[in-house]
Amino acid sequence: MWLLHTTRFELKEFPDASGVPGGYAILSHTWGNREQTYQDIRAIAEQCKLTGDNPRDKTSSKIRKCCDMALQHGYEWAWVDSCCINKTSSTELSEAINSMFKWYWQAEVCFAFLVDVPTASIDELSAEGSPFRRSRWHKRGWTLQELIAPAVVIFVSRTWERLGTKAELAQLLEEITHVPQSILTRQRYYYQASVADRMVWASNRVTTRVEDQGYCLMGLFNVRMTIIYGEGSHAFQRLQQKIMKHGFDMSLFAWGAGWLRNAPLRDLGLEFATRRDIELLNDYSYLLAPSPASFIHGFEFTPLHPHPKQIYPPPVLKEWQKARARPFHGVEIPTAAVENYGIVCRFPVFEAGGIVVAVLLCENKSREHMGLLLQRDPLSYDPKRPLHYTSAVFNDTSTPDQQFPLAYRLVSLGDDLYNLRFNGKRVKPRWRTLYVQPRPEALYSPDTSIARLRLNCAVQPAFRIPHWLIANFDMLGFLLTPETPEDELPLRLQLSGTLYGEFIHLDLGICHTGDHWAKVLIHHDDDTSNWNTPHHIHDCTEHHVSSWSEGKKLFGDTATRGVELAFSTCTLASATNPRTLAARIELKGSVYAHIEQQARLLRHGPELPQSIRTVPSIAPASVASQASASLRPSWATFIVSVEHVVSWPMRFVRRPSGSI
Template sequence: MRLLHTKLLTLESFTESKSHGLLVGALRDVVPEYAVPTFAILSHTWEEEEVVFEDMQGDQSLARSKAGWAKIIKSCELARSEGYDWIWIDTCCIDKTSSAELSEAINSMFRWYQISAVCYAYLSDATGSQPIRTVDDGLALSPRWYSRGWTLQELIAPPQVKFYNKRWDFVGTREQHRVCISTEYGVDEYALSGGDISRISIARRMAWMSRRETTRIEDMAYCMLGIFSVNMPLLYGEGSNAFIRLQEEILKLSNDQSIFCWRQHASIDSYREEYGDTFMRSGLLADSPRLFTTSRIVSQFQRDRPGRPHAVSTSKGLMVQVLMCNDKCYESGEVYLAVLDCPVGHVPGVMAGIRLKRVSDVSNMFVRVDTPQIFQFAKYDSSETFIDISGFNPTVEQEELICLRMRESYTLTRL
């Protein structure tokens, strides 16, 4: 990685072999895994005239003439005042003319924030004494920093985050404002406290991103790589397919079926028998994290069902094993309710479900219909007409469940 010296304002590249030679006498100042010096890191939103890598070469006259130079100077002064000789700033520490370097940096960025000593979050439009809301013409507004996709990982990953307003006044730490940040922006307190985010369901982590934005469509996927411990090549120009690729990579590592618990806008019509195969259909994967806005209540089981294979992406779609039953609302026998291995809420007694339609009588091929709906299923004992939402063993296959919204019981099969 490349770091900026906070006093000399020069860039230095650190690799394992080179940094060992440079720092042999100062190993106390080395991050062992990466063999780089201890460093601070800046989190911010891009503005006009940012200083980029090319500007920092030579006499730096172009860099000094840009509006973004003040941000470089202020962050370096701050880091130096706290004893850090090095800082990482994304605008000038990445050579973005090199596609290979850019790809490596984006795939490594979450880890770089993790191994930093401190992260300075600069809120360029915050004017008050706290980092949650700022007042503009009498209106309480959220700083732009909270609406950007890239800053989500920068909020979660570092060991400590310190907030600064537009005047570079210190306005508190992440820990001090943890409860308010969680309440206002939906990110779990557990994640903000350094918890293992892999224990949080995929759907819930997607919901963190659902109201954030990126300048480029592809970056909606790329800025979430570290949040899901995924590495993948960057293909700018692929549009929303980047988010599909992200989910396919996630499925290689996780069997958490909450990834399928997304919802379209409620204005989409419900499927009807007379529509046949001409009705709007969808695959199992969402095309944007915005579809997970209401999915934060969906959890994941901490144990897989024995023998349950991971979903596999093929040229024809996803191959996944789920519990299914014929939907009694349709006489054709071609519409099913699929019960997903993910509870709704904190008590694993209610399961999430989606509606699928068979599109081929020859093989088990299905599309998703009625995408605005997530169904809820609970354990059912038909002999006693008893609904049990107190919880059941998720590692044991269920034979009969009841749909809580329609109050219909269903016998389940594995497809």
């Protein structure tokens, strides 16, 4: 590792963090627009050798203040990620990312520099809505390990004045970050927390690069991975596979917005949708989570639980006690391993009314045992090894007019491991081997969604939706998906902003007069009254594009929610169909302005491209409860219910027949 001398401001390489004379201090911070790099510090040192200047005078204020504080605490060496990693070397970068948790763990002290927090007392820091509570530092993916790994963390304000230590602020930090005080003060070590609990700590954090969702958690799970920037969301998939390989904590699979309560289905107003089309898939349909944000609730893996309600595996008992001590007709530990056909799992399993349930041996915070709902894939290549998807769908019988079934991934099986119950009846799980689909196939991967529209590939399309437009909506958290077959007009496309409970329908068609027509329907959680408006009906006087002034029309209003739809001649298709129109969409109003602001804060990058513009916010917009995962394209709409209390639309995609 490279360390910076705190007086000479020179870089020196040490073979190992444990071999630094007198130890070293380390900096935790959020990056600004212009951070000095390894090359910058090297260049400054070379320049100062020639001029005789002091390198200190040419380093940034942040690096200078960090070195000054380290020196005040008696340390000759300091580590700052921006300038102590040679990022031009892929080998050094990979080593640094894989070693970073260890480097923070072995540091004598960590200075957490909060650039957005003024100097304040602990009471002021603790106040509701304080700058400390709202600091960007608490929301970054990389700073989670920087909070947990060092034994001593000293928080400093934007003027480098002491705010308090991790130990002094442990209760407040738990409120903000959900990392327990016991972990922060090392009464328990981080690796004693369940996989699900550790994922929950990361669930509200963001990274600039999507790959870092996986890379920033490697140390927290004691795994190492090859660093491949460009692999996108696959990095988090690889992280989960590594966790599987190096442990057996099945709480890795206990993710999602909520669970089906332990009660008879009729008492919940539900019935199993026995004719569910297994081809309707979404993120809930796979064993591995799409991102850390999917982990909403903490779960404990019973065999590793420090204080389980019921011990499993059971202790050695007398012969007459063994029958009750073995709830699954044999004592085993669940296993999961990646194979080319899927993830092969060994779980206690039971079937009831067409539903397959795997007992995860995980407890929620109410000490209820959780089951994973599964559905067989009728299109599995190997009938002797049927592939399963996760989640099951139920019809809501309490509202006869409800057209959207409810999708659940997890189910509570009660609080007695030896008397598990489902749908009000006792069940008797047995150990079985199952194959479960780990993640979306390439066709349904989020990385391919932008260029998926067949509409854009037709020889003579009537309309075209530019890829940049789809990508820009994706940046806002909206997914563009076809709601009707793409080879037919009229066509309905949907923009799903599930995170915010906002949806937009775009209907496109050719009138019998030969005119292009288009209309927009705006939906949100508080008003779904026009959700079932037919996509094929249009008003010639309102929806013909040729009648629009300058080829554009506003749907909704500019105060709260407005969608300005505009069309122009598509130059790409002019050779085959000079009448092809290219779409442009602008969002207006306070609600969409708030969404843009949230997206920008999450990404912590430059301003969003101007192709999607929103007017300034007029009033704060109410935002729906956050869903746990980004959702995939669909031709059908379902509702995901959280503990049968909160619900929101879940989007699905239809899989081509014969594929898996």
